[in-house]
Amino acid sequence: QSALTQPASVSGSPGQSITISCTGTSSDVGSYNLVSWYQQHPGEVPKLIIYEGKKRPSGVSNRFSGSKSGNTASLTISGLQAEDEADYFCCSYADSTSLVFGGGTKLTVL
Amino acid sequence: EVQLVESGGGLVQPGGSLRLSCAASGFTFDDNAMHWVRQAPGKGLEWVSGISWNSVTIGYADSVRGRFSTSRDNTKKSLYLQMNSLRVEDTALYYCAKGGSGSYWHFELWGRGTLVTVSS
Numbered sequence: 484q485s486a487l488t489q490p491a492s493v494s495g496s497p498g499q500s501i502t503i504s505c506t507g508t509s510s511d512v513g514s515y516n517l518v519s520w521y522q523q524h525p526g527e528v529p530k531l532i533i534y535e536g537k538k539r540p541s542g543v544s545n546r547f548s549g550s551k552s553g554n555t556a557s558l559t560i561s562g563l564q565a566e567d568e569a570d571y572f573c574c575s576y577a578d579s580t581s582l583v584f585g586g587g588t589k590l591t592v593l
Numbered sequence: 594e595v596q597l598v599e600s601g602g603g604l605v606q607p608g609g610s611l612r613l614s615c616a617a618s619g620f621t622f623d624d625n626a627m628h629w630v631r632q633a634p635g636k637g638l639e640w641v642s643g644i645s646w647n648s649v650t651i652g653y654a655d656s657v658r659g660r661f662s663t664s665r666d667n668t669k670k671s672l673y674l675q676m677n678s679l680r681v682e683d684t685a686l687y688y689c690a691k692g693g694s695g696s697y698w699h700f701e702l703w704g705r706g707t708l709v710t711v712s713s
Contacts (some may be wrong), residue, residue, distance in 0.1 A: 484654060484655050486637075517698040517699075519698070519699035519700070521638070521700070523638075528688070528703045528704070528705055528706070529630075529638065529688075529700070529703055530703075531693075531699060531700060531701055534693055534696075534698075534699040534701075535696075535698070535699070540701070570637075572637060572638050574638075574640065574699065574700075576698055578652075579650075579652075580643065580650055580651065580652025580653075581640070581643075581652045581653070581654065582628075582640045582643065582652075582698065583640060584630075584637060584638045584639060584640055585637075586637050587637040587638070
């Protein structure tokens, strides 16, 4: 159960698009389409924004999208807004009973 | 209102024990897997344990396996985490999280957490 690898930080200007990567192995990210993404603002509870690789829960903006290629999952945020500034965490199936998180990425909106 | 409320956190000495509880309301508890996720101060999220709706599947992170035990009581709509042999590195905010509809593999709803501090 090694943590998934995310960039420590990314940044972008309002209106731009950014992508956050989440790299694992063929045993976790690469094995099934069971990656989820969470947004956490400072002092707040994490919020689910993408599940099963690319599905959005009801109420989540369509500016958020997920994808996967091989052992790397990605979260893309388009039309960046100030309110998107937060920490983002990926999470994946790890084995038949376990999950594993990435280390988290701090998004700064310039 | 759909919510999860954790309790049972506190200050404990290394080697001690604590039992966390999570009370669910506003949804059909026994339809969902449940999980514990923790976050050390200023750090990222760490999955701790998960349990299927019928308690048949229970998983643990390597860091807690053999020391922590997860259980649930569907009649009381409650989730529990028994933590033994606590270490300083177990200090964290412990969140209770509801699995997705029909899925063990993501966290659809989170509680506000209960703080566990392990220190002498």
